[in-house]
Amino acid sequence: MHYNLFTRLIDFKFRPKIRLNMESNMKDFQVSRDIIPIAKFKSHASSIMEDVKANHKSVIITKNGEAAGVLICPEDYDRWIERDRFLQSINQGLDDSRSGRTLSDTDFKETLEKEFGNLNT
DSSP, rough: OEEEEHHHHHHHGGGGOOOOOOOOOOOOOHHHHEEEEEEHHHHHHHHHHHHHHTTTOEEEEEETTTEEEEEOOHHHHHHHHHHHHHHHHHHHHHHHTTTTTOHHHHHHHHHHHHOOOOOTT
């Protein structure tokens, strides 16, 4: 069996960080509640930010009637970034596999042991 080196290294090195549930916890978006002008955001920033964090919702902030920014809680942002990196790793692995950049089991184990030391301990 052949493995893609990049995907397997990512899998080996980062598996503990990957959550099984990659879905967002963000609540349903409501246009009437979750789109606010920048003036309202400025005058109520603290309470809006507390609500976003507590309820895992997003708020679109507008300026002159157009979207100027999106506010999301830090945990949801981290989850999105982690998911994006995970998907990029998968795509890189698939590209490597299609291009024939793979290793045999023996070569793969030797490469890992050179990088991380003995894997049997």
